[in-house]
Each structure stands twice: as C-alpha cells, then as structure tokens.
Amino acid sequence: MADNVPVRLAVLVSGNGTNLQAVIDRIEAREINASIACVVSNRKDAFALRRAEQHGIPTVILELGAYASRREYDTALVEILRDHGVQLILLAGFMRILTDVMVDAFPHAIMNIHPALLPAFPGLHAQQQALDYGVRFTGCTVHFVDTGTDTGPIILQAVVPVLEGDTEETLAARIQQEEHRIYPEAVRLFCAGKISVDGRRVRILS
Numbered sequence: 001m002a003d004n005v006p007v008r009l010a011v012l013v014s015g016n017g018t019n020l021q022a023v024i025d026r027i028e029a030r031e032i033n034a035s036i037a038c039v040v041s042n043r044k045d046a047f048a049l050r051r052a053e054q055h056g057i058p059t060v061i062l063e064l065g066a067y068a069s070r071r072e073y074d075t076a077l078v079e080i081l082r083d084h085g086v087q088l089i090l091l092a093g094f095m096r097i098l099t100d101v102m103v104d105a106f107p108h109a110i111m112n113i114h115p116a117l118l119p120a121f122p123g124l125h126a127q128q129q130a131l132d133y134g135v136r137f138t139g140c141t142v143h144f145v146d147t148g149t150d151t152g153p154i155i156l157q158a159v160v161p162v163l164e165g166d167t168e169e170t171l172a173a174r175i176q177q178e179e180h181r182i183y184p185e186a187v188r189l190f191c192a193g194k195i196s197v198d199g200r201r202v203r204i205l206s
C-alpha cells in the first residue's frame with residue numbers, strides 16, 4: 001500500500017456508525033489515503049447506513065436470517081467484498097463474530113475496535129465489565145481480527161480513566177472519544193504501508 005493509489009476499504013456496521021463517521025471525516029480531510037468502497041450492515045435499520053448514503057458511499061444489507069449458517073453468511077460476505085475490490089475491512093460496531101471463511105480470505109486485513117484494553121474485558125458490555133471489576137483505567141483497542149472473540153494482534157490502544165460516579169453510558173462515551181481518534185489513526189498507518197505483523201506483535205514502521 002506504499003504507492004499513492006487510495007486503499008479500498010469496506011466498513012461493516014450494525015448500529016450508530018460513529019466510528020464509520022470518524023473514518024469518513026479523516027478521508028474527506030485527505031488525512032487517510034483511502035476510499036470506502038462499501039458499507040455493509042447486517043441490520044437494515046442501522047443509522048450507519050444513513051451516514052454512508054449522505055457521503056455517497058454504496059451500501060449493502062446482508063441479514064443473517066437469509067443464511068443457514070455463519071460460514072454461509074461469511075461466504076456471501078467475502079464475495080461482496082471481493083466484488084468491491086476491498087483491501088482493508090473495518091468492523092465498526094459489527095455485532096457478529098467472523099468465521100474462518102472471512103478471516104482466511106483477508107489475512108491481517110480485517111480490523112476491529114473494542115471498548116476495553118484487551119486482553120481485559122473481551123466480548124459484550126466491556127465498559128460494564130470494567131466498572132464491575134473496579135479497574136481505575138480502561139480504554140480501547142484496535143486489533144486485527146482472528147476467529148476468536150477480540151483475540152487478534154493489537155495495533156493501537158488508548159487509556160481512559162474510570163471516574164467516580166461513572167455509569168456504563170458515561171464511561172462508554174468517554175471511551176468513544178478515544179475510539180474516534182485511534183481507529184482512523186490505525187487505518188491511516190495501514191494505508192501508508194506502515195504496519196507489519198510478526199506473529200502476535202504488530203510493528204508500526206517509521
């Protein structure tokens with residue numbers, strides 16, 4: 001990705017799409033050398049689809065109910081992404097675990113943002129898990145995706161303090177501010193050819 005041809009992205013969403021918006025904004029500001037080839041949602045009511053339409057980005061709705069298994073769903077997803085010539089896939093609030101069908105089709109080319117400092121608090125309700133555990137600091141993690149739940153190689157992390165009186169909502173909102181900073185930054189690094197993966201270690205090249 002070191003030449004100047006914009007990297008073709010796909011963003012997979014299920015909900016609000018604030019991380020999608022953060023990436024769109026950095027692309028439109030010409031800070032990331034990429035274009036979003038498509039936004040794929042597994043829910044037709046996802047507000048993220050509206051955000052994509054407002055920026056002229058093609059959208060695809062791919063609902064799980066139409067497929068007999070998760071692997072069949074992922075087979076259809078791979079075909080859509082290949083048809084769009086996608087080089088990097090961003091999971092941005094996409095509420096599905098990927099199977100080996102997707103992960104093997106795009107090795108080290110699928111990223112996710114998780115609202116905790118992995119490997120702490122993987123899975124759902126990461127902010128509530130942090131509150132329940134009583135940690136003083138949590139945060140967010142951008143990582144490559146493997147077939148586990150939030151287990152892939154870590155690219156970037158940001159630390160967020162837990163404050164007295166925090167609720168799941170207030171903590172989630174404070175973490176999201178950092179998500180919107182580090183997710184586009186990880187995408188920028190990838191698109192500039194500055195990320196290499198060595199086993200579990202991700203190196204950021206200068």
Ligand code: GRF
Pocket residue numbers: 014015016017018019020048092093094113114115176179
């Ligand atoms: C984010 O909090 C992210 O950490 C989690 O899902 C949420 C998506 O939010 N994986 P949005 O749809 O990007 O606003």
